Structures are given as structure tokens and as C-alpha cells.
Amino acid sequence: xxxxxxxxxxxxxxxxxxxxxxxxxxxxxxxxxxxxxxxxxxxxxxxxxxxxxxxxxxxxxxxxxxxxxxxxxxxxxxxxxxxxxxxxxxxxxxxxxxxxxxxxxxxxxxxxxxxxxxxxxxxxxxxxxxxxxxxxxxxxxxxxxxxxxxxxxxxxxxxxxxxxxxxxxxxxxxxxxxxxxxxxxxxxxxxxxxxxxxxxxxxxxxxxxxxxxxxxxxxxxxxxxxxxxxxxxxxxxxxxxxxxxxxxxxxxxxxxxxxxxxxxxxxxxxxxxxxxxxxxxxxxxxxxxxxxxxxxxxxxxxxxxxxxxxxxxxxxxxxxxxxxxxxxxxxxxxxxxxxxxxxxxxxxxxxxxxxxxxxxxxxxxxxxxxxxxxxxxxxxxxxxxxxxxxxxxxxxxxxxxxxx
Amino acid sequence: xxxxxxxxxxxxxxxxxxxxxxxxxxxxxxxxxxxxxxxxxxxxxxxxxxxxxxxxxxxxxxxxxxxxxxxxxxxxxxxxxxxxxxxxxxxxxxxxxxxxxxxxxxxxxxxxxxxxxxxxxxxxxxxxxxxxxxxxxxxxxxxxxxxxxxxxxxxxxxxxxxxxxxxxxxxxxxxxxxxxxxxxxxxxxxxxxxxxxxxxxxxxxxxxxxxxxxxxxxxxxxxxxxxxxxxxxxxxxxxxxxxxxxxxxxxxxxxxxxxxxxxxxxxxxxxxxxxxxxxxxxxxxxxxxxxxxxxxxxxxxxxxxxxxxxxxxxxxxxxxxxxxxxxxxxxxxxxxxxxxxxxxxxxxxxxxxxxxxxxxxxxxxxxxxxxxxxxxxxxxxxxxxxxxxxxxxxxxxxxxxxxx
Numbered sequence: 056x057x058x059x060x061x062x063x064x065x066x067x068x069x070x071x072x073x074x075x076x077x078x079x080x081x082x083x084x085x086x087x088x089x090x091x092x093x094x095x096x097x098x099x100x101x102x103x104x105x106x107x108x109x110x111x112x113x114x115x116x117x118x119x120x121x122x123x124x125x126x127x128x129x130x131x132x133x134x135x136x137x138x139x140x141x142x143x144x145x146x147x148x149x150x151x152x153x154x155x156x157x158x159x160x161x162x163x164x165x166x167x168x169x170x171x172x173x174x175x176x177x178x179x180x181x182x183x184x185x186x187x188x189x190x191x192x193x194x195x196x197x198x199x200x201x202x203x204x205x206x207x208x209x210x211x212x213x214x215x216x217x218x219x220x221x222x223x224x225x226x227x228x229x230x231x232x233x234x235x236x237x238x239x240x241x242x243x244x245x246x247x248x249x250x251x252x253x254x255x256x257x258x259x260x261x262x263x264x265x266x267x268x269x270x271x272x273x274x275x276x277x278x279x280x281x282x283x284x285x286x287x288x289x290x291x292x293x294x295x296x297x298x299x300x301x302x303x304x305x306x307x308x309x310x311x312x313x314x315x316x317x318x319x320x321x322x323x324x325x326x327x328x329x330x331x332x333x334x335x336x337x338x339x340x341x342x343x344x345x346x347x348x349x350x351x352x353x354x355x356x357x358x359x360x361x362x363x364x365x366x367x368x369x370x371x372x373x374x375x376x377x378x379x380x381x382x383x384x385x386x387x388x389x390x391x392x393x394x395x396x397x398x399x400x401x402x403x404x405x406x407x408x409x410x411x412x413x414x415x416x417x418x419x420x421x422x423x424x425x426x427x428x429x430x431x432x433x434x435x436x437x438x439x440x441x442x443x444x445x446x447x448x449x450x451x452x453x454x455x456x457x458x459x
Numbered sequence: 460x461x462x463x464x465x466x467x468x469x470x471x472x473x474x475x476x477x478x479x480x481x482x483x484x485x486x487x488x489x490x491x492x493x494x495x496x497x498x499x500x501x502x503x504x505x506x507x508x509x510x511x512x513x514x515x516x517x518x519x520x521x522x523x524x525x526x527x528x529x530x531x532x533x534x535x536x537x538x539x540x541x542x543x544x545x546x547x548x549x550x551x552x553x554x555x556x557x558x559x560x561x562x563x564x565x566x567x568x569x570x571x572x573x574x575x576x577x578x579x580x581x582x583x584x585x586x587x588x589x590x591x592x593x594x595x596x597x598x599x600x601x602x603x604x605x606x607x608x609x610x611x612x613x614x615x616x617x618x619x620x621x622x623x624x625x626x627x628x629x630x631x632x633x634x635x636x637x638x639x640x641x642x643x644x645x646x647x648x649x650x651x652x653x654x655x656x657x658x659x660x661x662x663x664x665x666x667x668x669x670x671x672x673x674x675x676x677x678x679x680x681x682x683x684x685x686x687x688x689x690x691x692x693x694x695x696x697x698x699x700x701x702x703x704x705x706x707x708x709x710x711x712x713x714x715x716x717x718x719x720x721x722x723x724x725x726x727x728x729x730x731x732x733x734x735x736x737x738x739x740x741x742x743x744x745x746x747x748x749x750x751x752x753x754x755x756x757x758x759x760x761x762x763x764x765x766x767x768x769x770x771x772x773x774x775x776x777x778x779x780x781x782x783x784x785x786x787x788x789x790x791x792x793x794x795x796x797x798x799x800x801x802x803x804x805x806x807x808x809x810x811x812x813x814x815x816x817x818x819x820x821x822x823x824x825x826x827x828x829x830x831x832x833x834x835x836x837x838x839x840x841x842x843x844x845x846x847x848x849x850x851x852x853x854x855x856x857x858x859x860x861x862x863x
Contacts, residue, residue: 056667056728057636060576063736073742098530108523115519115751118714119512126502126712126845158562158715158746165573165744169597172464173577189743193573232461263460308530309750310522311562324460332467338477339593340569342562345749346713347519441530 062195065207071185071427072096075411082415092450094378095421097241097396097439099306100446101370103351104363107305110354114347125346130338132156132314133349139356140314144299148286149316153330155337156352158344159313160271160300161186167267167296167315168194170329170336175232178211180223182242182428182435184269187235205430214431217390217401221245225254230262236285237269239276242428242437243399244391246281252288259294265321265329266295271313274304274368276394284316292318296329303396303441304364305355310348371396374447375440381451382438387459398438399425402459410436410459418453466599469611475589475831476500479815486819496854498782499825501645501800501843503710504850505774507755508767511709514758518751529750534742536560536718537753543760544718548703552690553720557734559741560756562748563717564675564704565590571671571700571719572598574733574740579636582615584627586646586832586839588673591639609834618835621794621805625649629658634666640689641673643680646832646841647803648795650685656692663698669725669733670699675717678708678772680798688720696722700733707800707845708768709759714752775800778851779844785855786842791863802842803829806863814840814863822857 075095083091103111117123131137137151145154157163164186173195179187188210191197198208206212211231213223221243236255238247247255259266268285276283285291300313321329344352354360375392382389388401402410407424414420414436425435440447479499487495507515521527535541541555549558561567568590577599583591592614595601602612610616615635617627625647640659642651651659663670672689680687689695704717725733748756758764779796786793786804796802806814811828818824818840829839844851 057575057669058578059727059729059731059736060574060578062576063574063739066739096531100528100530102524102528103522105523108520111522111751112516112519115516115755116512118507118515119509120506124504124506124710126504126710127500128713158749161746162744166569168573168744169569170464170467171461172466172599174464175461186743193740193743195576265461306528306530309532309747311746311749323463325463327463332463335467335470336597339590339597340566340572342565342715343713345562345715345752347515347751348749351519 062193065192065197065199066189067200071423075421075423078412078415079421082419086419089419091419091421092442092446093421094438094442094447094450095423097303097441099303099308099441100443101306101367103306104367106359106363107351107354110360111347111351114350118347128343128346130341130343131334132344133353136349136353139353143356143361145284145286145316148284149318153316153318154314155317155333156312156314156344156349157337157341158311159302160269160298163298163313163315164190166336166341168196169340170333171233176209176211178213178228178231178234179429180215180236180240181212181430182215182425182432183235184237184241185428188429205426212429212431215240215243215245216431217388221390222247222251225258231264234259234264234266235269236266237271239272239395240397241272242397242423242425242432244395244397246276246394249280249282249288252282252285256285256288256290256294260290263324264294266291268295268297269299270297271300272303272395273299274364275372275396277372278394281394286316286318292320294321296321301352301355305360305367307348307351310351312344312348312352371440374442374444377447377451378438378440381454385455385459392440396440398440400436400438402434402436405434405459407433407435413457414454417457418450420450420453466597469596469601469603470593471604475827479825479827482816482819483825486823490823493823495823495825496846496850497825498842498846498851498854499827501707501845503707503712503845504847505710505771507710508771510763510767511755511758514764515751515755518754522751532747532750534745534747535738536748537757540753540757543757547760547765549688549690549720552688553722557720557722558718559721559737560716560718560748560753561741561745562715563706564673564702567702567717567719568594570740570745572600573744574737575637580613580615582617582632582635582638583833584619584640584644585616585834586619586829586836587639588641588645589832592833609830616833616835619644619647619649620835625794626651626655629662635668638663638668638670639673640670641675643676643799644795645676646801646827646829646836648799648801650680650798653684653686653692656686656689660689660692660694660698664694667728668698670695672699672701673703674701675704676707676799677703678768679776679800681776682798685798690720690722696724698725700725705756705759709764709771711752711755714755716748716752716756775844778846778848781851781855782842782844785858789859789863796844800844802844804840804842806838806840809838809863811837811839817861818858821861822854824854824857
């Protein structure tokens, strides 16, 4: 008989967000009349803006015509879209052939596992987006999960806490092959400064490590001093791959469109090109983002689309301000919510899942338990600012009735 | 420094279809005035049909409205779509929760690598769709490529030739954990009978192997006696996963929508559920097929959509008949083209790439060299019936001027 993949056996329980979904469902069944509001998963809620909807709809209708129909395209995406991303979103710091579009950042992180294989060592921010760790476990790049430390053997956890301004003390860290780093950060909402990222890049160059930089929330950076891409940092082209997405800037969470940037200057120890292998992965186990969605992406990065993107981001950041004010009024220690759509609230001496359950069952509000993002997230709760305004207001009014 | 993934180093040259693209481009540059016609890659060319276009376009427009907008959905897809696939395409031989929709069969084959890991042994039909082998190599489930045999160590190649009616002699094969099997076959166009598939299922059950059955071309089966799904065969629920797609039946090659069926009865040697692990993979490194495209898929499987699907399939099968007649007129030995959109032509004593080059440079027609599908494909050429009618006719007229 076929043996179960031992790497999958290492994963305890379910993936964080399906687990939250199960608990929400159970709460709804126990309270059939309750209107549960989600400030949990970072799921966009506002309709697509007019120009982007138009780009998408015209492309869909066009597929029914000889002139507008297209079948397989290049797996890396339309040249026009790759060009537009390089010029409009990266100010030509990267070139179009270094941009590979995809069906999203989560999926790209999965494919990056196949690129690097199971012989690499890995470091992650703690807390961090669960897919970096879970993907590495599935690939076999880690050891077993230790229930006491809540860590996997073979992964270096870089604590990111208020006490270190959410930036790890790199001098205390061992060398790893890969360093996953997310800024603006999910879940803490922290945004690394240029000086911090320079430290990170220098560390990677000195150690000859590769940074996998997740900039999926970069559109939420309003402060012009804060870097939106790792490639704003000198030297990054020799040590970083960037993963990013249209999901959060323009609400493509359900449509699925993202991209990676893999610089031509990035090489393995044998001098061979990482981009060449990345292209091989993308052409072998991927078949391109949906053509209709790529047309939507093209609309999102022209002048009108970028203006609409700013409006969408502005809407959610107003939500963030409402949630932040609520937590301030409640006297709860909190971080993020500026230049990032997440607010990271601390509940000293309490367990994240306990706080999650109280908020769910007493306020009918879904949040995300910080411990789901790693051991250093214990005692924290992530609030997402993705939601309808009226729901966010109602959720904060309910939250204010609780005391912690 | 970071070492290159040694599995990627095992892959010689490029993926087959990008390589064909490069040669086509070179030919076009040398012959700027030539109109190159492709009977190569199985890329759909006809516009989407009206009802399916309508479903897609309405969903796209709806995303711009509060009622029609949706963000993340379940990674496995809409319940409605999973239900419709189970009932309309499988006649309820499988249940909706066994159907996981996706962005396509190629991508699912990539994710299946992560499911089964690198400790499995693998058998493939020879010739076969290259992604089974290349995906297994990338995952690390194979040894090195041997230039003499054109085979990877650690993969069992099951020759499928006219001499064995394109069905392997299973009594001569060793046990493997996984058996990739595609019917209607890409590239040979052979369709396995119920009796043949029963032999295959019995072989898998006796060996406790898992069949990964690729039915991406099942809509092309017109003969009611031929099985469209492995799950029409008794016992398959205990030994098979099916991979399939909307690409070829309704022209979603560029839109990206496929599905897998993983039966609840399928277990590992420890008795644990394969479906449970498959769900974990799909929720961790995938984020659902595009919502707009899923709406297109829903339109494709209602009564009007199924009628349009039959018309689309009928169009391409008329092309197949034209190509087949051309090869018959030329006296070239050929197979397939009935119940399958591919025609497999034999050129005894000649190398596939040499024939490919002659056809490209003398007739400006792109086909696919059989050797690209495996060593048993040497001396064969695959002709695809996906193309505009006028182009197919012109291509066959040009082909008739060549002699082999």
C-alpha cells in the first residue's frame, strides 16, 4: 500500500483559517439568530471599482468573440501586464522579464517550495503568515512539531514583538538558506523601515541567504519614507525574491492574481540563475493566471485603476482607524493599523484562542488568534480592517461592551 | 550560499511546449512573411459559446456590485459547482465533497506531487503528458535522466504502442505506488475500454497502488461504450484519484478551471484518508479557482452549457476528421482522432524532431514531436485538432505537398 507522506503527518490540526471557519460555524449553529461579523480573515468586502470592473467585464465578453478569445498564454502572464507591474508598481527598479504573474501569493509560496526543495534551512518571522511554515513542512524542509515550544524543528523563528519594534535581532540568528520576511507585516501590521531592511539585506548578503519578501500589503503604505519593495534596498537584487498580489490593493481575493519578482542577479552557489529555475517551475506546474483576471489587473495598474486602488485602500484604512480608536478607548495595547490593514492587540496573561472564543461567543465578532501565527503571537489577537463600514462600526460597538 | 535544488538540475533542457515555442519563433524570424499554423499544442481557438460567455460576463459585472461581489471562497470551490460536477459530469458516481475544483489539471498534478512526496515510486504511460514525469522529477521522486534510454531512473515506463493497442502489458510491470494513466490519451488519442480499465483497476488493487487518472479529454468520447471516468470501473473508488478540466470541453484553456475527484474510500497504508490530506494541500498552497471563472464553469454544466459543450467538442472533432483524412491520403500510419482530439502519426525510421523541423520549415505547420512525450514516442508526431477550420484545412493542404 501507499505510505502517507510523512511530512503531512507532521502538521498538527488544520490550517488556521479553516479552523476559524469551523468555530464560527459552530457558534452560528448555537446562536442561529446572531449576526456574526468578521474582522478575522483578511478578506476584502467592497465591490470592485468601476474601471477595473469594466476591464474585467469587457475581457469576459470578449472571450465570446473571435477577436477577443484567447487560449493558453505564456505561463508567466501577459507581457503587457508584466511591463505595467515593472513600471507602475516598481518604477522600473525591476524589469518585466523578472516579473512572473500568477494566481496569487499563497500559491506562489507553495511553488517556491518546489523551487528550493527540501534541503534548505528556513527562517521565519514569529509571528508570521502560516503558509511559509506549513509549506516548508509539507515540502519536507523541517523536522517534527514540538508541542511544548509550538515550533517545528529545523525552522529558525525570529521573534518580532513590541519589545524589539517587531524587527528581529539579526546578530543573534544563525545563518539559514531562506528568510521569509513580510512587510507591511501580516499579522502585526508592522512596517520595516529602509534602515531595517538594509540590515536584513546586508545580513542576507553576508550569509549568502535568499530573502523571500512578501509585499502583499505594500499598497497600504502611505508614508513615503517607508519602502514598498525590498528592491528599493541596495543589494537586494542579489539576495531577494519578492512575492506580491492584487488581492488586497484592489479586492482580487476571489479573482486570484499575484506576482513574483525574481531578479536576474540572483544566483545559486554554482552560479546558475534562480530565475531560470523559477521559470521552469512556473512553466511545468502552473499554466498562467486566468486571462480575464489578467485583463482586470491591466485595468488596475493604469492611471484610472491606480486612482481607484488608492480609494479602495483608503476605505479599508478608515476602517483601521475605527478599530484602533476602539482598542484605544478600551485601553488595550495595540500596534499596526498605520500603513497596514492589520491591528495587533495584546491581551497580557491570556491565551489567544481564549480571547478569540470570548469575542466570538460574547460579541459575535470573528478575529484571528495571534498564536495561530506562531508561538510569539500567543496573547495577541489580529483584527483585520477588511469589512463593510457599518459592520466594522457595529463590531467595535459590541467589542466596547466587553472588558478584558 | 544557497545550493541549487538538485532535482531541478536533473531536468534536461526546457519543458516541451516552451521549446516548441522557441523553434516556432526562430522559424518566423527566418521567414517573416510566412503564416505559421499550429496543430501543435492542444490550445483551443474557438470563442466561448454564448451561454457560457454570458455566465462569465454577468459574474464579472456583478463583482462591481455589493450583491455580486465576493472575496475568498472555499479553496475547493463553490459548493454549487462541486455539486454540479458530481451530478452532471459523473452522474453521482462521486459526491460533491469528493470534487475539488482548481485552476486546472496541470496545476493539480503539481500539487499532487506535494501530496505524495518524494518517497513514492511512479509509473507512467510511455508516451505521456510530460508534466507527470517532470513534476515527479522536481519533487525528487526519481533518479537521474539517462540520455541513452531517454528515461529517468526510478520511473517505470509503460510502453503504449500500436503493437499493444496502446495499453500496457501489466503482467510485465513491477509494482509502483502511483500509476499515471490518461484516457482519452494525450498524445496518442487512444481511449481505454472498460475491460482495459478493469484490468488496470484490478492491478492497482492487487498491488495497493494509486492510479492518478487524467480524464481531461473525456468530453471527446462519443462512443457510449467507452468509459469517461475511472469511477465507472468497480473498485476504482479504493485505488484512484481523477484529474480533469474545463479547458478542452469548453475552451477554458486561458480561463483556468479544472477539478480533481478524490474518493473518501481511498486510504493510505495506515488507514488514514487521502482526501483529508488532499484537502490540507489544497487549503494550504492554493486559494481557489477564480470566482468569475467558477461562474463560467457553472454555466458550462447546466443544460444549455452542456449542449454548447457538445457543439464545441463537435467542431474540433470535425477538424480531427480532416487531419485524419489528410494523413490517410498521404499514406501515413496514424491512430487516435476518434473519441479524442489528438492524432498520432508514425514516421518509421525517422526522428520525431527531424519530422517536426521539416513540417515546420517546409509547410510552416507546428506539430508536436512524439519523442517529447517519452522514448516510446520516438518516430511519432502528434497532430492536435484544436484550430480554426480554415487553418486546419490550409495546414492539411500544405502537408499533402510533403512526402515522407
